[in-house]
Amino acid sequence: MKVRWDIFCSVVDNFGDIGVTWRLARQLAAEHACTVRLWVDDLRAFERMCPEVDVQVSQQWQEGVDVRHWPRDWVATKSADVVIAAFACQLPHDYMEAMAQRKRPPLWMNLDYLSAEGWVVGCHGLPSVKFKGVQKYFFFPGFQPGTGGLLRESGLIERRQAFQLDPEAQQQFLQSLGVFPPAGARLISLFAYENAGLASWLDVLAADRQVTHLLVPHGRILGDVQRWLEVEVLAVGDVHQRGTLTVQVLPFVRQEQYDRLLWCCDFNAVRGEDSFVRAQWAGRPLLWHIYRQDEDIHLDKLDAFLGLYTEGLSPAAKAALIALWQAWNADGDMAKSWTMLLEHWPEMTRHAEEWCLEQGLQADLATTLVQLYGNWI
Incomplete structure:
Protein backbone atom coordinates (compact mmCIF):
# COMPACT_ATOMS: atom_id res chain seq x y z
CA MET A 1 0.00 0.00 0.00
CA LEU A 150 17.12 21.06 -0.28
CA LEU A 151 14.05 20.58 -2.43
CA ARG A 152 15.23 19.37 -5.84
CA GLU A 153 13.20 17.38 -8.32
CA SER A 154 14.82 14.45 -10.09
CA GLY A 155 16.78 15.58 -13.16
CA LEU A 156 16.33 19.29 -12.37
CA ILE A 157 19.97 20.28 -12.83
CA GLU A 158 20.25 18.36 -16.09
CA ARG A 159 17.09 20.01 -17.46
CA ARG A 160 18.38 23.43 -16.42
CA GLN A 161 21.75 22.87 -18.07
CA ALA A 162 20.13 21.73 -21.32
CA PHE A 163 17.85 24.78 -21.31
CA GLN A 164 20.77 27.16 -20.76
CA LEU A 165 22.59 25.59 -23.72
CA ASP A 166 19.57 26.20 -25.97
CA PRO A 167 19.30 29.91 -26.93
CA GLU A 168 16.18 29.25 -29.01
CA ALA A 169 14.35 27.65 -26.07
CA GLN A 170 15.28 30.62 -23.88
CA GLN A 171 14.11 33.10 -26.50
CA GLN A 172 10.79 31.31 -26.94
CA PHE A 173 10.20 31.25 -23.21
CA LEU A 174 11.01 34.94 -22.75
CA GLN A 175 8.81 35.87 -25.69
CA SER A 176 5.94 33.92 -24.10
CA LEU A 177 6.21 36.43 -21.24
CA GLY A 178 6.41 39.37 -23.66
CA VAL A 179 10.13 39.87 -23.04
CA PHE A 180 12.25 40.91 -26.03
CA PRO A 181 15.68 41.95 -24.72
CA PRO A 182 18.18 43.45 -27.17
CA ALA A 183 21.10 41.26 -28.22
CA GLY A 184 23.87 41.25 -25.64
CA ALA A 185 21.75 42.72 -22.85
CA ARG A 186 22.45 41.59 -19.31
CA LEU A 187 19.28 39.98 -17.92
CA ILE A 188 18.52 40.43 -14.22
CA SER A 189 15.47 39.21 -12.31
CA LEU A 190 14.31 41.12 -9.24
CA PHE A 191 12.02 39.48 -6.68
CA ALA A 192 12.41 41.10 -3.26
CA TYR A 193 10.76 42.70 -0.28
CA GLU A 194 10.59 46.49 0.03
CA ASN A 195 14.13 47.86 0.00
CA ALA A 196 15.27 51.47 0.34
CA GLY A 197 18.62 50.51 -1.18
CA LEU A 198 17.07 49.67 -4.54
CA ALA A 199 17.34 53.20 -5.93
CA SER A 200 21.14 53.25 -5.61
CA TRP A 201 21.35 49.94 -7.48
CA LEU A 202 19.05 51.09 -10.27
CA ASP A 203 21.03 54.33 -10.58
CA VAL A 204 24.28 52.49 -11.21
CA LEU A 205 22.61 50.06 -13.64
CA ALA A 206 21.12 52.95 -15.62
CA ALA A 207 24.53 54.66 -15.84
CA ASP A 208 26.45 51.52 -16.84
CA ARG A 209 27.80 51.12 -20.36
CA GLN A 210 26.41 47.58 -20.33
CA VAL A 211 22.77 47.41 -21.39
CA THR A 212 20.60 45.77 -18.70
CA HIS A 213 17.07 44.39 -18.97
CA LEU A 214 15.55 44.12 -15.48
CA LEU A 215 12.63 41.71 -15.13
CA VAL A 216 10.46 42.36 -12.07
CA PRO A 217 7.80 39.76 -11.27
CA HIS A 218 4.80 41.34 -9.57
CA GLY A 219 5.52 41.60 -5.86
CA ARG A 220 6.35 43.78 -2.88
CA ILE A 221 9.39 45.52 -4.41
CA LEU A 222 7.21 47.08 -7.11
CA GLY A 223 6.49 50.22 -5.07
CA ASP A 224 10.20 51.02 -4.78
CA VAL A 225 10.65 50.50 -8.51
CA GLN A 226 7.71 52.81 -9.19
CA ARG A 227 9.17 55.56 -7.01
CA TRP A 228 12.54 55.31 -8.75
CA LEU A 229 10.89 55.55 -12.17
CA GLU A 230 8.80 58.48 -10.93
CA VAL A 231 5.60 57.15 -12.49
CA GLU A 232 2.13 57.28 -10.97
CA VAL A 233 1.23 53.68 -11.76
CA LEU A 234 3.38 50.62 -12.45
CA ALA A 235 1.52 47.54 -13.61
CA VAL A 236 2.16 44.15 -15.13
CA GLY A 237 3.31 44.53 -18.74
CA ASP A 238 4.76 48.02 -18.29
CA VAL A 239 8.19 48.68 -19.81
CA HIS A 240 10.27 51.76 -18.92
CA GLN A 241 13.75 52.79 -19.94
CA ARG A 242 16.22 55.06 -18.23
CA GLY A 243 19.76 55.30 -19.54
CA THR A 244 20.98 51.81 -20.40
CA LEU A 245 18.46 50.18 -18.06
CA THR A 246 15.12 48.78 -19.20
CA VAL A 247 12.65 47.82 -16.47
CA GLN A 248 9.84 45.42 -17.31
CA VAL A 249 7.10 44.24 -14.94
CA LEU A 250 6.11 40.59 -15.26
CA PRO A 251 3.09 38.78 -13.86
CA PHE A 252 3.37 36.49 -10.84
CA VAL A 253 4.09 33.24 -12.69
CA ARG A 254 3.79 29.54 -11.90
CA GLN A 255 6.71 27.87 -10.16
CA GLU A 256 7.96 26.03 -13.25
CA GLN A 257 7.87 29.28 -15.23
CA TYR A 258 9.74 31.10 -12.50
CA ASP A 259 12.42 28.40 -12.62
CA ARG A 260 12.93 29.01 -16.32
CA LEU A 261 13.00 32.76 -15.77
CA LEU A 262 15.86 32.28 -13.30
CA TRP A 263 17.61 30.01 -15.80
CA CYS A 264 17.40 32.72 -18.48
CA CYS A 265 18.91 35.48 -16.37
CA ASP A 266 22.55 36.34 -15.79
CA PHE A 267 21.86 37.48 -12.21
CA ASN A 268 18.94 36.79 -9.90
CA ALA A 269 17.80 38.82 -6.90
CA VAL A 270 15.53 36.62 -4.80
CA ARG A 271 13.86 36.63 -1.41
CA GLY A 272 12.72 34.38 1.42
CA GLU A 273 13.27 30.64 1.08
CA ASP A 274 11.65 29.08 -1.99
CA SER A 275 13.01 31.48 -4.62
CA PHE A 276 16.36 31.52 -2.79
CA VAL A 277 16.78 27.77 -3.29
CA ARG A 278 15.57 27.89 -6.89
CA ALA A 279 18.09 30.60 -7.72
CA GLN A 280 20.86 28.34 -6.47
CA TRP A 281 19.69 25.55 -8.78
CA ALA A 282 19.84 28.09 -11.64
CA GLY A 283 23.64 28.07 -11.38
CA ARG A 284 23.88 31.83 -11.80
CA PRO A 285 25.13 34.59 -9.47
CA LEU A 286 22.45 35.65 -7.03
CA LEU A 287 21.50 38.16 -4.36
CA TRP A 288 19.38 37.07 -1.39
CA HIS A 289 16.93 39.35 0.41
CA ILE A 290 16.41 37.44 3.64
CA TYR A 291 13.14 37.75 5.57
CA ARG A 292 13.60 40.16 8.46
CA GLN A 293 13.17 38.91 12.01
CA ASP A 294 13.05 40.56 15.42
CA GLU A 295 16.36 41.60 16.96
CA ASP A 296 18.03 41.14 13.57
CA ILE A 297 18.54 37.42 14.11
CA HIS A 298 18.06 36.98 10.36
CA LEU A 299 21.50 38.54 9.89
CA ASP A 300 23.05 35.57 11.70
CA LYS A 301 21.41 33.30 9.12
CA LEU A 302 22.67 35.52 6.32
CA ASP A 303 26.25 35.44 7.64
CA ALA A 304 26.10 31.68 8.14
CA PHE A 305 25.10 31.12 4.52
CA LEU A 306 27.72 33.54 3.23
CA GLY A 307 30.33 31.66 5.24
CA LEU A 308 29.49 28.49 3.32
CA TYR A 309 28.75 29.98 -0.07
CA THR A 310 31.91 32.08 -0.37
CA GLU A 311 34.29 29.19 0.32
CA GLY A 312 36.58 28.86 -2.68
CA LEU A 313 36.19 32.44 -3.89
CA SER A 314 39.24 34.65 -4.14
CA PRO A 315 39.55 37.12 -1.22
CA ALA A 316 38.58 40.07 -3.43
CA ALA A 317 35.57 38.33 -4.95
CA LYS A 318 34.46 37.13 -1.52
CA ALA A 319 34.68 40.64 -0.10
CA ALA A 320 32.69 42.06 -3.02
CA LEU A 321 29.91 39.48 -2.68
CA ILE A 322 29.62 39.89 1.08
CA ALA A 323 29.56 43.69 0.75
CA LEU A 324 26.74 43.50 -1.81
CA TRP A 325 24.60 41.11 0.22
CA GLN A 326 25.11 43.06 3.44
CA ALA A 327 24.25 46.37 1.77
CA TRP A 328 21.10 44.88 0.22
CA ASN A 329 19.92 43.48 3.54
CA ALA A 330 20.57 46.73 5.38
CA ASP A 331 18.81 49.00 2.85
CA GLY A 332 22.29 50.37 2.14
CA ASP A 333 24.00 51.99 -0.84
CA MET A 334 24.43 49.36 -3.55
CA ALA A 335 26.52 51.36 -6.04
CA LYS A 336 30.02 50.65 -4.77
CA SER A 337 29.48 46.98 -3.91
CA TRP A 338 27.77 46.28 -7.27
CA THR A 339 30.68 47.88 -9.12
CA MET A 340 33.08 45.74 -7.07
CA LEU A 341 31.11 42.61 -7.92
CA LEU A 342 31.26 43.32 -11.65
CA GLU A 343 35.05 43.23 -11.46
CA HIS A 344 34.79 39.54 -10.55
CA TRP A 345 31.89 38.55 -12.79
CA PRO A 346 33.49 35.53 -14.53
CA GLU A 347 34.60 34.11 -11.18
CA MET A 348 31.15 34.67 -9.68
CA THR A 349 29.51 32.89 -12.60
CA ARG A 350 31.82 29.87 -12.37
CA HIS A 351 31.37 29.71 -8.62
CA ALA A 352 27.57 29.75 -8.84
CA GLU A 353 27.60 26.70 -11.12
CA GLU A 354 30.14 24.89 -8.93
CA TRP A 355 28.05 25.57 -5.81
CA CYS A 356 24.94 24.24 -7.56
CA LEU A 357 26.67 21.02 -8.60
CA GLU A 358 28.15 20.58 -5.13
CA GLN A 359 24.73 20.90 -3.50
CA GLY A 360 23.32 18.55 -6.10
CA LEU A 361 25.53 15.75 -4.77
CA GLN A 362 23.47 15.61 -1.57
CA ALA A 363 20.17 13.82 -1.25
CA ASP A 364 17.22 16.10 -1.94
CA LEU A 365 14.75 16.99 0.79
CA ALA A 366 11.87 14.77 -0.39
CA THR A 367 14.14 11.75 -0.73
CA THR A 368 15.57 12.39 2.74
CA LEU A 369 12.06 12.49 4.19
CA VAL A 370 11.10 9.21 2.49
CA GLN A 371 14.31 7.54 3.68
CA LEU A 372 13.70 8.83 7.19
CA TYR A 373 10.26 7.22 7.22
CA GLY A 374 11.68 3.96 5.88
CA ASN A 375 14.25 3.85 8.66
CA TRP A 376 11.65 4.87 11.25
CA ILE A 377 9.29 1.97 10.52
Whole structure:
Protein backbone atom coordinates (compact mmCIF):
# COMPACT_ATOMS: atom_id res chain seq x y z
CA MET A 1 0.00 0.00 0.00
CA LYS A 2 1.12 3.55 -0.68
CA VAL A 3 2.35 5.51 2.29
CA ARG A 4 -0.12 8.26 3.16
CA TRP A 5 1.24 11.74 3.92
CA ASP A 6 -0.49 14.78 5.38
CA ILE A 7 1.26 18.14 4.95
CA PHE A 8 -0.20 21.09 6.86
CA CYS A 9 0.52 24.60 5.62
CA SER A 10 -0.63 27.76 7.37
CA VAL A 11 -0.03 30.65 4.99
CA VAL A 12 1.52 33.48 6.99
CA ASP A 13 2.62 35.85 4.21
CA ASN A 14 4.73 36.19 1.09
CA PHE A 15 3.86 32.77 -0.44
CA GLY A 16 7.08 31.13 0.76
CA ASP A 17 5.34 28.61 3.02
CA ILE A 18 2.85 27.48 0.40
CA GLY A 19 5.59 27.54 -2.25
CA VAL A 20 7.74 25.07 -0.31
CA THR A 21 4.90 22.74 0.69
CA TRP A 22 3.39 22.67 -2.81
CA ARG A 23 6.73 21.68 -4.35
CA LEU A 24 7.24 19.02 -1.70
CA ALA A 25 3.74 17.58 -2.05
CA ARG A 26 4.05 17.28 -5.83
CA GLN A 27 7.45 15.63 -5.63
CA LEU A 28 6.37 13.08 -3.03
CA ALA A 29 3.42 12.11 -5.21
CA ALA A 30 5.23 12.10 -8.56
CA GLU A 31 8.59 10.60 -7.63
CA HIS A 32 7.95 8.52 -4.52
CA ALA A 33 4.44 7.16 -5.19
CA CYS A 34 3.12 8.66 -1.95
CA THR A 35 -0.53 9.49 -1.36
CA VAL A 36 -0.36 13.14 -0.32
CA ARG A 37 -2.94 15.43 1.20
CA LEU A 38 -1.92 19.07 1.34
CA TRP A 39 -3.92 21.03 3.90
CA VAL A 40 -3.89 24.77 3.15
CA ASP A 41 -5.70 27.39 5.20
CA ASP A 42 -5.59 30.05 2.47
CA LEU A 43 -6.56 28.76 -0.96
CA ARG A 44 -6.41 32.23 -2.51
CA ALA A 45 -2.70 32.43 -1.73
CA PHE A 46 -2.32 28.93 -3.15
CA GLU A 47 -4.13 30.06 -6.31
CA ARG A 48 -1.14 32.27 -7.13
CA MET A 49 1.01 29.13 -7.30
CA CYS A 50 -1.60 26.97 -9.01
CA PRO A 51 -4.14 28.99 -11.05
CA GLU A 52 -6.25 25.88 -11.66
CA VAL A 53 -7.23 25.60 -8.01
CA ASP A 54 -10.88 26.20 -7.18
CA VAL A 55 -10.93 28.38 -4.05
CA GLN A 56 -14.60 27.57 -3.44
CA VAL A 57 -14.25 23.85 -2.81
CA SER A 58 -12.85 22.03 0.20
CA GLN A 59 -11.28 19.09 -1.65
CA GLN A 60 -9.76 18.75 -5.12
CA TRP A 61 -6.96 17.00 -6.97
CA GLN A 62 -4.15 19.07 -8.44
CA GLU A 63 -1.14 17.45 -10.15
CA GLY A 64 -1.55 14.19 -8.27
CA VAL A 65 -2.00 15.87 -4.88
CA ASP A 66 -5.18 15.78 -2.79
CA VAL A 67 -5.55 19.48 -1.94
CA ARG A 68 -7.73 20.19 1.10
CA HIS A 69 -8.91 23.44 2.56
CA TRP A 70 -7.84 23.55 6.19
CA PRO A 71 -10.99 24.88 7.89
CA ARG A 72 -11.21 26.68 11.21
CA ASP A 73 -13.89 24.23 12.25
CA TRP A 74 -12.06 20.94 11.85
CA VAL A 75 -13.98 17.91 10.60
CA ALA A 76 -13.00 14.50 11.97
CA THR A 77 -10.32 12.99 9.70
CA LYS A 78 -8.11 9.92 9.96
CA SER A 79 -4.45 10.78 10.35
CA ALA A 80 -1.86 9.78 7.76
CA ASP A 81 1.22 7.57 8.17
CA VAL A 82 3.47 10.62 7.98
CA VAL A 83 2.38 14.02 9.28
CA ILE A 84 4.32 17.18 8.43
CA ALA A 85 3.63 20.45 10.22
CA ALA A 86 5.29 23.00 7.97
CA PHE A 87 7.17 25.80 9.70
CA ALA A 88 5.89 25.00 13.20
CA CYS A 89 2.22 25.44 12.38
CA GLN A 90 -0.13 24.13 15.07
CA LEU A 91 -2.15 21.08 14.01
CA PRO A 92 -5.87 20.87 14.82
CA HIS A 93 -6.34 19.34 18.27
CA ASP A 94 -8.84 16.77 16.98
CA TYR A 95 -6.35 15.68 14.32
CA MET A 96 -3.69 15.13 16.98
CA GLU A 97 -6.20 13.05 18.90
CA ALA A 98 -6.68 10.98 15.75
CA MET A 99 -2.90 10.50 15.54
CA ALA A 100 -2.84 9.25 19.15
CA GLN A 101 -5.63 6.74 18.47
CA ARG A 102 -3.74 4.90 15.73
CA LYS A 103 -2.37 1.42 16.48
CA ARG A 104 0.93 2.52 14.96
CA PRO A 105 1.61 6.19 15.70
CA PRO A 106 2.46 8.28 12.65
CA LEU A 107 5.85 9.78 11.99
CA TRP A 108 5.25 13.40 12.99
CA MET A 109 7.71 16.06 11.88
CA ASN A 110 8.08 19.79 12.01
CA LEU A 111 9.52 20.91 8.67
CA ASP A 112 11.51 23.90 9.86
CA TYR A 113 12.92 26.97 8.13
CA LEU A 114 16.06 26.72 6.02
CA SER A 115 19.29 27.77 7.70
CA ALA A 116 23.03 27.33 7.18
CA GLU A 117 23.79 27.86 10.87
CA GLY A 118 26.05 25.25 12.43
CA TRP A 119 23.60 24.19 15.15
CA VAL A 120 21.13 22.91 12.55
CA VAL A 121 23.18 19.76 11.94
CA GLY A 122 23.05 18.86 15.63
CA CYS A 123 19.31 19.51 15.95
CA HIS A 124 18.12 17.82 12.75
CA GLY A 125 16.14 14.69 13.61
CA LEU A 126 15.97 15.35 17.35
CA PRO A 127 12.69 14.75 19.21
CA SER A 128 10.51 17.76 19.90
CA VAL A 129 7.23 17.76 21.86
CA LYS A 130 5.13 14.67 22.49
CA PHE A 131 1.33 14.39 22.40
CA LYS A 132 -0.18 11.38 24.17
CA GLY A 133 2.64 9.10 23.15
CA VAL A 134 3.05 10.53 19.63
CA GLN A 135 6.53 12.00 19.29
CA LYS A 136 7.26 14.96 17.03
CA TYR A 137 10.71 15.37 15.45
CA PHE A 138 12.63 18.32 14.07
CA PHE A 139 13.41 18.21 10.36
CA PHE A 140 15.77 20.92 9.16
CA PRO A 141 16.48 21.62 5.50
CA GLY A 142 20.09 22.59 4.97
CA PHE A 143 23.22 22.84 2.88
CA GLN A 144 25.47 20.49 4.83
CA PRO A 145 25.58 16.71 5.30
CA GLY A 146 23.55 15.76 8.34
CA THR A 147 20.64 18.05 7.44
CA GLY A 148 17.49 17.38 5.44
CA GLY A 149 18.91 18.82 2.21
CA LEU A 150 17.12 21.06 -0.28
CA LEU A 151 14.05 20.58 -2.43
CA ARG A 152 15.23 19.37 -5.84
CA GLU A 153 13.20 17.38 -8.32
CA SER A 154 14.82 14.45 -10.09
CA GLY A 155 16.78 15.58 -13.16
CA LEU A 156 16.33 19.29 -12.37
CA ILE A 157 19.97 20.28 -12.83
CA GLU A 158 20.25 18.36 -16.09
CA ARG A 159 17.09 20.01 -17.46
CA ARG A 160 18.38 23.43 -16.42
CA GLN A 161 21.75 22.87 -18.07
CA ALA A 162 20.13 21.73 -21.32
CA PHE A 163 17.85 24.78 -21.31
CA GLN A 164 20.77 27.16 -20.76
CA LEU A 165 22.59 25.59 -23.72
CA ASP A 166 19.57 26.20 -25.97
CA PRO A 167 19.30 29.91 -26.93
CA GLU A 168 16.18 29.25 -29.01
CA ALA A 169 14.35 27.65 -26.07
CA GLN A 170 15.28 30.62 -23.88
CA GLN A 171 14.11 33.10 -26.50
CA GLN A 172 10.79 31.31 -26.94
CA PHE A 173 10.20 31.25 -23.21
CA LEU A 174 11.01 34.94 -22.75
CA GLN A 175 8.81 35.87 -25.69
CA SER A 176 5.94 33.92 -24.10
CA LEU A 177 6.21 36.43 -21.24
CA GLY A 178 6.41 39.37 -23.66
CA VAL A 179 10.13 39.87 -23.04
CA PHE A 180 12.25 40.91 -26.03
CA PRO A 181 15.68 41.95 -24.72
CA PRO A 182 18.18 43.45 -27.17
CA ALA A 183 21.10 41.26 -28.22
CA GLY A 184 23.87 41.25 -25.64
CA ALA A 185 21.75 42.72 -22.85
CA ARG A 186 22.45 41.59 -19.31
CA LEU A 187 19.28 39.98 -17.92
CA ILE A 188 18.52 40.43 -14.22
CA SER A 189 15.47 39.21 -12.31
CA LEU A 190 14.31 41.12 -9.24
CA PHE A 191 12.02 39.48 -6.68
CA ALA A 192 12.41 41.10 -3.26
CA TYR A 193 10.76 42.70 -0.28
CA GLU A 194 10.59 46.49 0.03
CA ASN A 195 14.13 47.86 0.00
CA ALA A 196 15.27 51.47 0.34
CA GLY A 197 18.62 50.51 -1.18
CA LEU A 198 17.07 49.67 -4.54
CA ALA A 199 17.34 53.20 -5.93
CA SER A 200 21.14 53.25 -5.61
CA TRP A 201 21.35 49.94 -7.48
CA LEU A 202 19.05 51.09 -10.27
CA ASP A 203 21.03 54.33 -10.58
CA VAL A 204 24.28 52.49 -11.21
CA LEU A 205 22.61 50.06 -13.64
CA ALA A 206 21.12 52.95 -15.62
CA ALA A 207 24.53 54.66 -15.84
CA ASP A 208 26.45 51.52 -16.84
CA ARG A 209 27.80 51.12 -20.36
CA GLN A 210 26.41 47.58 -20.33
CA VAL A 211 22.77 47.41 -21.39
CA THR A 212 20.60 45.77 -18.70
CA HIS A 213 17.07 44.39 -18.97
CA LEU A 214 15.55 44.12 -15.48
CA LEU A 215 12.63 41.71 -15.13
CA VAL A 216 10.46 42.36 -12.07
CA PRO A 217 7.80 39.76 -11.27
CA HIS A 218 4.80 41.34 -9.57
CA GLY A 219 5.52 41.60 -5.86
CA ARG A 220 6.35 43.78 -2.88
CA ILE A 221 9.39 45.52 -4.41
CA LEU A 222 7.21 47.08 -7.11
CA GLY A 223 6.49 50.22 -5.07
CA ASP A 224 10.20 51.02 -4.78
CA VAL A 225 10.65 50.50 -8.51
CA GLN A 226 7.71 52.81 -9.19
CA ARG A 227 9.17 55.56 -7.01
CA TRP A 228 12.54 55.31 -8.75
CA LEU A 229 10.89 55.55 -12.17
CA GLU A 230 8.80 58.48 -10.93
CA VAL A 231 5.60 57.15 -12.49
CA GLU A 232 2.13 57.28 -10.97
CA VAL A 233 1.23 53.68 -11.76
CA LEU A 234 3.38 50.62 -12.45
CA ALA A 235 1.52 47.54 -13.61
CA VAL A 236 2.16 44.15 -15.13
CA GLY A 237 3.31 44.53 -18.74
CA ASP A 238 4.76 48.02 -18.29
CA VAL A 239 8.19 48.68 -19.81
CA HIS A 240 10.27 51.76 -18.92
CA GLN A 241 13.75 52.79 -19.94
CA ARG A 242 16.22 55.06 -18.23
CA GLY A 243 19.76 55.30 -19.54
CA THR A 244 20.98 51.81 -20.40
CA LEU A 245 18.46 50.18 -18.06
CA THR A 246 15.12 48.78 -19.20
CA VAL A 247 12.65 47.82 -16.47
CA GLN A 248 9.84 45.42 -17.31
CA VAL A 249 7.10 44.24 -14.94
CA LEU A 250 6.11 40.59 -15.26
CA PRO A 251 3.09 38.78 -13.86
CA PHE A 252 3.37 36.49 -10.84
CA VAL A 253 4.09 33.24 -12.69
CA ARG A 254 3.79 29.54 -11.90
CA GLN A 255 6.71 27.87 -10.16
CA GLU A 256 7.96 26.03 -13.25
CA GLN A 257 7.87 29.28 -15.23
CA TYR A 258 9.74 31.10 -12.50
CA ASP A 259 12.42 28.40 -12.62
CA ARG A 260 12.93 29.01 -16.32
CA LEU A 261 13.00 32.76 -15.77
CA LEU A 262 15.86 32.28 -13.30
CA TRP A 263 17.61 30.01 -15.80
CA CYS A 264 17.40 32.72 -18.48
CA CYS A 265 18.91 35.48 -16.37
CA ASP A 266 22.55 36.34 -15.79
CA PHE A 267 21.86 37.48 -12.21
CA ASN A 268 18.94 36.79 -9.90
CA ALA A 269 17.80 38.82 -6.90
CA VAL A 270 15.53 36.62 -4.80
CA ARG A 271 13.86 36.63 -1.41
CA GLY A 272 12.72 34.38 1.42
CA GLU A 273 13.27 30.64 1.08
CA ASP A 274 11.65 29.08 -1.99
CA SER A 275 13.01 31.48 -4.62
CA PHE A 276 16.36 31.52 -2.79
CA VAL A 277 16.78 27.77 -3.29
CA ARG A 278 15.57 27.89 -6.89
CA ALA A 279 18.09 30.60 -7.72
CA GLN A 280 20.86 28.34 -6.47
CA TRP A 281 19.69 25.55 -8.78
CA ALA A 282 19.84 28.09 -11.64
CA GLY A 283 23.64 28.07 -11.38
CA ARG A 284 23.88 31.83 -11.80
CA PRO A 285 25.13 34.59 -9.47
CA LEU A 286 22.45 35.65 -7.03
CA LEU A 287 21.50 38.16 -4.36
CA TRP A 288 19.38 37.07 -1.39
CA HIS A 289 16.93 39.35 0.41
CA ILE A 290 16.41 37.44 3.64
CA TYR A 291 13.14 37.75 5.57
CA ARG A 292 13.60 40.16 8.46
CA GLN A 293 13.17 38.91 12.01
CA ASP A 294 13.05 40.56 15.42
CA GLU A 295 16.36 41.60 16.96
CA ASP A 296 18.03 41.14 13.57
CA ILE A 297 18.54 37.42 14.11
CA HIS A 298 18.06 36.98 10.36
CA LEU A 299 21.50 38.54 9.89
CA ASP A 300 23.05 35.57 11.70
CA LYS A 301 21.41 33.30 9.12
CA LEU A 302 22.67 35.52 6.32
CA ASP A 303 26.25 35.44 7.64
CA ALA A 304 26.10 31.68 8.14
CA PHE A 305 25.10 31.12 4.52
CA LEU A 306 27.72 33.54 3.23
CA GLY A 307 30.33 31.66 5.24
CA LEU A 308 29.49 28.49 3.32
CA TYR A 309 28.75 29.98 -0.07
CA THR A 310 31.91 32.08 -0.37
CA GLU A 311 34.29 29.19 0.32
CA GLY A 312 36.58 28.86 -2.68
CA LEU A 313 36.19 32.44 -3.89
CA SER A 314 39.24 34.65 -4.14
CA PRO A 315 39.55 37.12 -1.22
CA ALA A 316 38.58 40.07 -3.43
CA ALA A 317 35.57 38.33 -4.95
CA LYS A 318 34.46 37.13 -1.52
CA ALA A 319 34.68 40.64 -0.10
CA ALA A 320 32.69 42.06 -3.02
CA LEU A 321 29.91 39.48 -2.68
CA ILE A 322 29.62 39.89 1.08
CA ALA A 323 29.56 43.69 0.75
CA LEU A 324 26.74 43.50 -1.81
CA TRP A 325 24.60 41.11 0.22
CA GLN A 326 25.11 43.06 3.44
CA ALA A 327 24.25 46.37 1.77
CA TRP A 328 21.10 44.88 0.22
CA ASN A 329 19.92 43.48 3.54
CA ALA A 330 20.57 46.73 5.38
CA ASP A 331 18.81 49.00 2.85
CA GLY A 332 22.29 50.37 2.14
CA ASP A 333 24.00 51.99 -0.84
CA MET A 334 24.43 49.36 -3.55
CA ALA A 335 26.52 51.36 -6.04
CA LYS A 336 30.02 50.65 -4.77
CA SER A 337 29.48 46.98 -3.91
CA TRP A 338 27.77 46.28 -7.27
CA THR A 339 30.68 47.88 -9.12
CA MET A 340 33.08 45.74 -7.07
CA LEU A 341 31.11 42.61 -7.92
CA LEU A 342 31.26 43.32 -11.65
CA GLU A 343 35.05 43.23 -11.46
CA HIS A 344 34.79 39.54 -10.55
CA TRP A 345 31.89 38.55 -12.79
CA PRO A 346 33.49 35.53 -14.53
CA GLU A 347 34.60 34.11 -11.18
CA MET A 348 31.15 34.67 -9.68
CA THR A 349 29.51 32.89 -12.60
CA ARG A 350 31.82 29.87 -12.37
CA HIS A 351 31.37 29.71 -8.62
CA ALA A 352 27.57 29.75 -8.84
CA GLU A 353 27.60 26.70 -11.12
CA GLU A 354 30.14 24.89 -8.93
CA TRP A 355 28.05 25.57 -5.81
CA CYS A 356 24.94 24.24 -7.56
CA LEU A 357 26.67 21.02 -8.60
CA GLU A 358 28.15 20.58 -5.13
CA GLN A 359 24.73 20.90 -3.50
CA GLY A 360 23.32 18.55 -6.10
CA LEU A 361 25.53 15.75 -4.77
CA GLN A 362 23.47 15.61 -1.57
CA ALA A 363 20.17 13.82 -1.25
CA ASP A 364 17.22 16.10 -1.94
CA LEU A 365 14.75 16.99 0.79
CA ALA A 366 11.87 14.77 -0.39
CA THR A 367 14.14 11.75 -0.73
CA THR A 368 15.57 12.39 2.74
CA LEU A 369 12.06 12.49 4.19
CA VAL A 370 11.10 9.21 2.49
CA GLN A 371 14.31 7.54 3.68
CA LEU A 372 13.70 8.83 7.19
CA TYR A 373 10.26 7.22 7.22
CA GLY A 374 11.68 3.96 5.88
CA ASN A 375 14.25 3.85 8.66
CA TRP A 376 11.65 4.87 11.25
CA ILE A 377 9.29 1.97 10.52
